[in-house]
Amino acid sequence: MLLETLAAKSVEYFILQVTGGALQKLGADSKDYLQKLVGVIYTYFAARKEVQEATQNPESLKAAIIREAPNNIVFREELESLVSKLIQIEETQNSGMVNQVSSGFGANINAPQNQGYIAGENQYFR
Numbered sequence: 001m002l003l004e005t006l007a008a009k010s011v012e013y014f015i016l017q018v019t020g021g022a023l024q025k026l027g028a029d030s031k032d033y034l035q036k037l038v039g040v041i042y043t044y045f046a047a048r049k050e051v052q053e054a055t056q057n058p059e060s061l062k063a064a065i066i067r068e069a070p071n072n073i074v075f076r077e078e079l080e081s082l083v084s085k086l087i088q089i090e091e092t093q094n095s096g097m098v099n100q101v102s103s104g105f106g107a108n109i110n111a112p113q114n115q116g117y118i119a120g121e122n123q124y125f126r
Contacts, residue, residue: 001080007065009083011058014041019055030089037082044068044075 016022017034026034041061045051050064069076 001084003066003069006069006076006080006083007062009087010037010041010065010079011054011062013037013083013086014061015055015058025093026086026089027093030086033082033085033089037079037086040075040078040082041065044072 013022013034014037016025017038022030022034041051045061045064045068048064050057050061054061065079069079
């Protein structure tokens with residue numbers, strides 16, 4: 001994973017967890033991974049102002065992660081493992097949505113996880 005992406009997603013999930021919005025966005029499956037992510041970040045940045053100011057200044061924490069990750073392989077691997085799992089959960093959470101848009105000529109249906117058939121009369125698929 002690119003270092004920029006890793007840092008950005010780490011900070012995003014960290015802030016979601018500490019502000020209480022993570023479970024609403026990612027669901028209950030993410031709880032353990034989010035707690036571990038927060039633990040990893042606190043382990044490496046506990047006494048630093050970047051963590052304490054993360055909700056007001058996320059770019060500062062992102063920059064600190066970008067500086068730390070290339071020099072600390074264990075930190076980067078832990079972070080990458082957790083972020084990858086959280087991204088996977090987020091994508092699964094979002095791909096379960098079914099969007100249907102009527103255009104006057106049947107329906108455009110986006111159902112990415114559909115394993116069966118979409119039945120109906122006069123459907124035109126594009």
